[in-house]
Amino acid sequence: MLTTLLVRTRAVPPDPPRRRGATTLGPEPDRFGLVKAVLAAVPWLKVGIGATVVLLAAMLPWAMDRALTAMDQQIVAVDVHGDFIGESRVAIERAAGEWVGKSYFATDLEAIKSELEQRPWVASAAVKRVWPGRLEIDIREKKPLAYWTDGRLVSRSGELFTPPNPEVAGRLPRLAGPDERVREVITMARTMSERLVGHGLGFAGLSLETRGAWTLTLNSGVEVVLGRDQVSRRFERFITVYENRLASRLNEVSRVDARYSNGVAVQWKADVAMATPKS
Template sequence: MLETLLIRGRAVPPEPPRRRGATSMGPERDRFGVLKAVLATVPWLQVGLGATVVLLAAMVPWGTDRLLTAMDQQILAVDVRGEFVGESQVALERAAGAWIGKSYFATDLADIKAELERRPWVASAAVKRVWPGRLEIDIREKKPLAYWTDGRLVSRSGELFSPPNPDVAGKLPRLAGPDERVRDVIDMARSMSDQLVGYGLGFAGLTLEQRGAWTLTLSNGIEVVLGRDQVAQRFERFVTVYENRLASRVDEVSRIDARYSNGVAVQWKADVAQAAPKS
């Protein structure tokens, strides 16, 4: 008699079916492993801070513009200051008044400065904003040194200008010469004027002719012809002769020609009177 033996034990799971033609090579590689490794090396804190800084920097101009727009208003008044001889306070204020009603922030102060400095008497204009709606303008006038050829004026800085009212400059010496030689004329005039003071003589004018000859005019009306060459030496010779021989008779002298090597030629007022034609 056959006996049936039942042996119990743990069940062994069947092996999973294998794909035909496939050979098992171990666990499948993680597809994103390289990407994860790269990302793990990125300093995300620094990147975040950098991005924040860039964003804030980009927002500053925008925020500033919005703030200025909110604060902006019209220019309500213009104050003009300065010491004026040739210019008029009223005329300057009228000229600057063209900017009243314009934007306080958007108005270019350089435009105002340039416009005012086009006026003949204005040497410089300093313009500044004063909150909430005012402009302050400081004007510096040109200081005239002498009258120049054709009724123009020459400033102390050597600038030639043609104001509509040159006579307001008052009594000034008269200089003349080619425009491109204005600095030479000024330098010569200053040198002679300083020396004449020591001899009690006043300086009234100096002319430089186109061909280079100099003629000095004294405040007493005497003309001194100095010519083109050795002008400084001829001037000194004139001063010496005047001090030694002519000072006591200055009222009789009309013209002095210093173009001689050993002295000067004097033209007396009596000679001028005798040479005048009789009517």
């Protein structure tokens, strides 16, 4: 007797058809995976802070400019300070009047300083702002040491200058020589002046000729010719002769020539005959 067995099975879906000439495809890759990985690796907090700092730095000059513009004032006054002999405080204040009314912050202080130092008597100028609307100027004048050739003045630093009013320097020694040798003349004059003072003599001037010859002038008017060679030795010889022979009679001397090897030649003043009219 045949027994019919019924076997229940699950339906198994058939294999998907294969493409001709191709292998079986795997799972499709994520096209944005690399981008996601890069984005995930970025420290966004630090990036945000950095971007903020850069933005603020870029805006700072603009903000400062706006703040200065809002704070800017006009210059309403200029104060001038200094001890003046040759320069005029009034003249400087008048010249400074051109800066009144200009911008407090935009005014070029270096330009003002440069302009002031072009004035003949001005050795240096310091300019500063004083809030809210003033300029303060400190002037240092040149200190004249002596009169120089052609009425010019020479300062203690050895600078030659030509002010319009050299006479305000008062009584000063007179020096002369080539302009390029002015410091040499000053050095020699200082040395001789110090030596003369020690012997009760006054220094009035020193001249250096183009050919190199030196002539000293005392405040009594006596000229001492020293020549070109051995100038210091000849000067000392004059001092010795003065101490031994001329100290009591210097007012009778007109000129001393120290260019001799063993002594000096003295030129005496001419005697003035005193005529008494007869009655």
